[in-house]
Amino acid sequence: MKTVALAVTDGMLHLELSLACEVFGPAPAAVDGPWYDLALCGPGPVRAGRFRLEPDHGLDRLARAGTVIVPGWADVDVDPPAELVDAVRAAHEAGARVVSLCTGAFVLAAAGLLDGKRATTHWAHTRALAERHPRVTVDPDVLYVDNGSVLTSAGKAAAMDLCLHLVRLDHGASVANTVARRLVVPPHRDGGQAQFVTTPVPDPAGHPLADLFPWVLQRLDQPLTVEDLARRARMSSRHLGRHFRAVTGTTPLQWLLTQRIRHAQELLETTDDSVDAIATATGMGTATTLRRHFNRTVGVPPDTYRRTFRARTPSAPCDGGAHR
Structure with missing residues (x-):
């Protein structure tokens, strides 16, 4: 089991830190198998907003982690601490998967990991x-970007999307969905989805659709x-288009295509149906x-997607450094 290490400094955004702790902390009761060592x-x-934190380890521990997560912090006009930048760079050089949430991307960029x-x-x-x-x-215009060993996310809810994406990569879709249900959040949103687009299937009440x-x-x-x-x-078709734009942020045909792709993802993850059948x-x-x-839409062919998410089962060992 490889460690998921959270790199913390003064002035960090406590929401992103809390999201990571919720996802990678204690394993959900329904998960039968190894979990993360946070x-x-x-x-x-260090201080995060009004909270004072006592880290378990020094920054040198990052270099021995399978995954390093850098939450964002409020003052992006100030260069990130050199010791943090050096520790994150050293962790990546040692083979860690390095992840930024929100403005944590400034740390990864300062370390040269995004060049x-x-x-x-x-x-x-x-x-x-x-x-x-x-x-x-x-x-x-995206929620998160997966470059394999280096991943970045947009803010707030997108940070949760990326954390769940990591769980899907490490443990499979079923476990990620279990975590999402426990946290009462959508189980999967594609990283390429625009930051400004609302949930593709909105709240079932309160709108004409x-x-x-x-x-x-x-x-x-x-x-x-x-x-x-x-x-x-x-x-009318024109009236329908206006309502779709207001409710989903996209057109009826694009929304329909998105639902077809999402259903295809589900079938690829949960069945042995052929691509023709799907x-x-x-x-x-x-x-x-x-x-x-x-x-x-997804960035990989259906067969590759199936291999990625069907090869990992809840009982399989989790390698925190594994990536696509």
Whole structure:
């Protein structure tokens, strides 16, 4: 079992720190198998907002961890502490998977770990990150970026998305879903989803499309059109488009494609169905069409996605340094 080490310093954002502690702390009761060994590492007593923390280990412990997580901190106009930057760099050189939550990306950038790579941070600070570190390709429109041994997330809820993504990589989708249910959060949002887009399936009440969404999700295997959705919602196609934009932040067809891809992910994770069968079950028609849309949306082909998430089971040993 490899350690997940949280790198803590004065002025860090306590919410991101708390999220990581909740995900990688004590194992959920339903998880039967090895779990993470969480370590809090810092230069000494530190303050996070109004809270005072006593780290379990010094920063040198980062170099012996399988995964190092750097939460963000409030004052991004100040250069991160040199001792923290050096310790994070040393951990990566020793083989650790290094992860930043929110503005923790500034630490990874200062350590040179993001040079030549795509990365993200909270949308309010992406311009500052890009200006201060021109060798980093900063993407302001995604929830998180997985570069294998270096991962970055946007702020707040996106930090949780990335933490759950790590659990999926290490333990599989079933365990990640168990953790998500315990924390009462969505089990999976693609890293490439825009930071500003609301949840693809909104709260089932309180908007004009409340009855339409479940109707569509029960018929993803059918060749639905915008006209079909509009007819079901008893409104014109143009009126439907305006409501979709207001509720989901996207168009009816794009929303429908997203639901088909998500259903395909679920089937790839939980069944042995062929790609052809999954294409039929998700309304994609052919395996070629599914592969094209899946690769463009998720970033990997369906077969690769299945190998990634089916190869790890809840009883398999967790290597905190494992990555895609």
